[in-house]
Amino acid sequence: MRSSIAVLAVLAVVGLLVFGLVSKGSSGVAVGDPAPDGPLPRLEGGGDGSLADYRGQWVLVNFWASWCVPCKDEAPALEKFQRQHGGPRFTVLGIDSRDLSSDGREFVRRYGLSYPQLRDGDGGAAHDYGTTGVPENYLVDPTGKVQWLLRGPVDEQYLHDEVAPFLPEGKS
Amino acid sequence: MKGRLVLLAFVALAALAPAAAAEQRASLIEIEKQVMCPVCGTLLQLAESPQAQREKAFIRRLIAKGKTEAQIKDALVAEYGDEVLALPQGSGFSLSAYVVPIVAFVVAVIALAIGVMRWRRAGDGKGEEGGPDVGPQGDDADRLDADLARYDL
Numbered sequence: 001m002r003s004s005i006a007v008l009a010v011l012a013v014v015g016l017l018v019f020g021l022v023s024k025g026s027s028g029v030a031v032g033d034p035a036p037d038g039p040l041p042r043l044e045g046g047g048d049g050s051l052a053d054y055r056g057q058w059v060l061v062n063f064w065a066s067w068c069v070p071c072k073d074e075a076p077a078l079e080k081f082q083r084q085h086g087g088p089r090f091t092v093l094g095i096d097s098r099d100l101s102s103d104g105r106e107f108v109r110r111y112g113l114s115y116p117q118l119r120d121g122d123g124g125a126a127h128d129y130g131t132t133g134v135p136e137n138y139l140v141d142p143t144g145k146v147q148w149l150l151r152g153p154v155d156e157q158y159l160h161d162e163v164a165p166f167l168p169e170g171k172s
Numbered sequence: 173m174k175g176r177l178v179l180l181a182f183v184a185l186a187a188l189a190p191a192a193a194a195e196q197r198a199s200l201i202e203i204e205k206q207v208m209c210p211v212c213g214t215l216l217q218l219a220e221s222p223q224a225q226r227e228k229a230f231i232r233r234l235i236a237k238g239k240t241e242a243q244i245k246d247a248l249v250a251e252y253g254d255e256v257l258a259l260p261q262g263s264g265f266s267l268s269a270y271v272v273p274i275v276a277f278v279v280a281v282i283a284l285a286i287g288v289m290r291w292r293r294a295g296d297g298k299g300e301e302g303g304p305d306v307g308p309q310g311d312d313a314d315r316l317d318a319d320l321a322r323y324d325l
Contacts, residue, residue: 065223066226067221067222067223067225067226068222069222098210098211098223098252099223099226100226100227100230100251101251102230103226121250121251121252121253122210122252122253122254122255122256123210123211123252123253123255124253
């Protein structure tokens with residue numbers, strides 16, 4: 001009886017340690033994995049939105065924050081790419097992560113970003129994707145699987161060379 | 173006349189006191205010690221990252237608007253979630269952060285007390301039977317007696 005209690009206690013401690021490791025550590029999504037698509041508040045306009053709302057389209061998920069300098073650098077390139085390719089078959093989807101909502105909205109206005117924006121204030125979505133910082137970019141196919149990712153900023157040339165070839169011909 | 177002036181001074185002080193108290197309630201230095209920089213994973217007080225600077229500016233703006241410490245912390249939770257608080261809230265699931273260590277301590281004390289009581293009882297039981305015989309046994313005892321016999325003690 002006494003030994004079984006000791007075994008149970010040891011198992012409980014080991015279980016807690018494993019839970020701690022699993023819940024803290026996240027290897028992140030990889031190419032071929034389903035992209036996390038939980039609901040998030042919209043940065044502007046109220047209500048919730050989700051990656052799942054764009055099922056059937058290619059989506060370039062862009063994690064960013066207003067305090068992040070590389071995010072400022074890549075924002076114009078993303079907006080230009082959206083204007084070139086955005087449509088019923090493709091969109092950029094911004095996710096403002098661990099940022100003040102007022103700062104995020106100001107950022108969107110300053111850079112004239114026309115693509116949809118969600119808000120990830122507590123970093124939960126960033127954790128689900130396993131991001132290591134901002135910016136990070138994930139190209140999700142119409143079935144919801146990640147087809148390409150970049151843990152860092154993109155620029156015009158990179159988007160043209162790496163992302164555009166995935167998209168359907170012509171304006172998506 | 174003098175009495176009225178004194179009375180007016182008291183009234184003015186009474187009116188100003190709540191404002192002064194409210195100002196004391198919300199202080200950037202105090203709030204920085206109680207909230208986290210979500211990106212850095214450290215107390216805001218220790219963080220100097222760009223995100224931390226924005227968070228500090230946000231707190232300063234709310235202080236300037238006359239918000240209390242509790243209101244500012246609520247606003248930070250609304251922006252960054254519960255994890256922005258350095259100490260868990262004392263309600264809901266977060267309450268377990270306070271309750272579990274207390275329960276664990278009480279259980280440990282009870283277990284220790286039971287262990288000590290059993291140990292003492294076991295010791296008393298052996299005492300009644302004359303205690304453990306730690307002297308040499310059998311051949312060893314005979315050899316010891318023979319050795320001792322050689323000495324005139």
